[in-house]
Amino acid sequence: MPTPDRTSLADIVTAARQILEAEGLPRLTMQAVAERVGVRAPSLYKRVRNRDDLIRLVAEAIVRDFGERLSAVAGSGDPGRDLAELARAFRAFAHAQPAGYHLMFSNGPAETRPSLESLTLASAPALRVAADLAGPEHALAGARMLTAWANGFVSMELAGAFNLGGDLDEAFEFGIDRLTAALANLPRTT
Template sequence: MPTPDRTSLDAIVLAARDLLESEGLAGLSMQAVASRVGVRAPSLYKRVANREELIQLVAEASLLELGERLDAASSLEELADEFRAFGHERPAAFQLILTPGAGTPTARPEFGASASQGILRLAGEVAGEHRALEAARTLTAWAAGFVSMELNQGFNLGGDVDEAWRFGLASIVRAIGTA
């Protein structure tokens, strides 16, 4: 009789996502994930080929989560606020999917395309279907840069960062609507 499986791919990815947030990408190892799910490291290889595939799976799961949150938004402002909240709640995942760095495994393109559906829909409503992609890219680039600066304590000149977010977001959305 074969030995029963003691973990699932979902449990492995969830443990890896938690480790990514607590230990960073450098601390995301097969051994650490195995310890979290209560198995020996060799057991993980029944489900995941190697660390690179594990990182890819974490990136894909993070994009799925982000996409679900963005799909629920009813306005570009609400969508951008969800994007920012995701960055603050899951900073390591945010970095992994938006600025992974050279040599870091990334999600397959279809996961990025799926996560982009909400912003493309809302951007099309504001800018028109013919400019939806350009509008979505403009808002994403601004929001990703803003959130990255926040996460890296890049706003050092004083002032209210939340007010700057609201000002910038309103300005971008207004500009997208008049382009």
């Protein structure tokens, strides 16, 4: 097996993310990651303190990727269009990485949660769009409303909890339209 110097932290986090998506959080163990990167489990401890630290590193990477995906779609100059693109990117990310998405929004032990800094960076596009639509005084509340709605919709969708039929894509677009109208019609104080 390679020496620990041949196994980078990036390789460890990538392997852990692959295990998370393929097998779920309970199967994300130091042993499983060590096997995936080709070292013995004790070698991982030179790069990662423990399983909680590994989960935190994975959550940080997921939040960073999520924020980058959101940043890539916001900025057309049309706040309504940007909100729609943000919501669609949010949903696409959840479908592409459902286990990572769930980890990002879970309330696990403090040692496994991403930093406030990474969460702040990831939320910047939603804050910007909410400020553009509803005014700076409503940016935080607007971004929270968007996030709560999108997370609720996507979580129910991933869980197969929409049981009444109908087209979920149409329902999602309906929600985007209603959110956009609600935020754009808030009274501005500035």
